[in-house]
Amino acid sequence: MTTAASDGHQLAGLAALLADPTRARFCLALLDGRAWTAGELARVAGVAPSTTSDHLTRLVRGGLLVEERQGRHRYVRLADPAVAQLIEDLAGHHPPAPRPVRSLRAATADAALAHARTCYDHLAGRLGVRLRDALLDRRLLTDADGLALTRTGCDWLADLGVPVEELRGGRRPLLRDCLDWTERRPHLAGAVGAALCRRFAQLGWTVAGVGRAVRVTPAGVTALTGLGLAPAELTPAPPDPGRGGRA
Incomplete structure (x- = not known):
């Protein structure tokens, strides 16, 4: 496989990680710089906790997140400022979507x-x-x-x-x-x-x-x-x- 082909596969793999709306919402939430639990991310993304673990494992394996364990609790955060920059830059290319009036x-x-x-x-x-x-x-x-x-x-x-x-x-x-x-x-x-x-x-x-x-x-x-x-x-x-x- 040529270098260009290898790089292309890596880029496509990275894009695939963020192409899923749930994983993208996780990364956007983590832009606050804190470490979050899986349950917290599930609530903010509006998804079932049962599906969260697999999404987080994919993001960790892909190098976008790192995890820390304290006792029975699993925390995740963005891997480093370079990942935060990537998320920010991608989000900045999409205009803010109007949200319905709630209260x-x-x-x-x-x-x-x-x-x-x-x-x-x-x-x-x-x-x-x-x-x-x-x-x-x-x-x-x-x-x-x-x-x-x-x-x-x-x-x-x-x-x-x-x-x-x-x-x-x-x-x-x-x-x-x-x-x-x-x-x-x-x-x-x-x-x-x-x-x-x-x-x-x-x-x-x-x-x-x-x-x-x-x-x-x-x-x-x-x-x-x-x-x-x-x-x-x-x-x-x-x-x-x-x-x-x-x-």
Whole structure:
């Protein structure tokens, strides 16, 4: 078998893993960066627990997931940031599908996710997109020849307590654009995007909400307003029960 033929079989096998709607829903749920049990994934995907084990075994064998066992419990998570990037990129090529109106509570939850959420380990939603815009506007980043940190940006990160040189030494890309599912514009991913997400939480600028939702605290509003974001951009818009979308 030629190299091209072998590569083709591998690519087809990977595509087949994600071609199943249940397995695809599992991978999308795991974009929150946590480890999930089979029962939790079965509930979020709306499938019977009896069918979940086989799907998860296929994803683990295919290298998309890794499993951890604690006593009788089996947990799975995405294998690494590269797999998360693959899932994000594939999902970003498909427009958000309208969801039927369910309740004001559900519409409020959807609005919170669209406003700010984690996308594996970095910030997404309107907050993530506007953060990237602000970093470019203040010339902390440049996209003149691919996305890159400026000297001012390196100094800003150092002052914030983000170890830039350590991030440069990792295997992960330092900076990467990730197409936002709800905004249809890029938010910031890569090692810097993940480090900012962690550091904002450590500083108390953001706190976890329901599921993947993230909420900006009063301290975060003050800090991010100083970075150039408008206060109105730091709180969710009122829910519109007449619209829906995938978060």
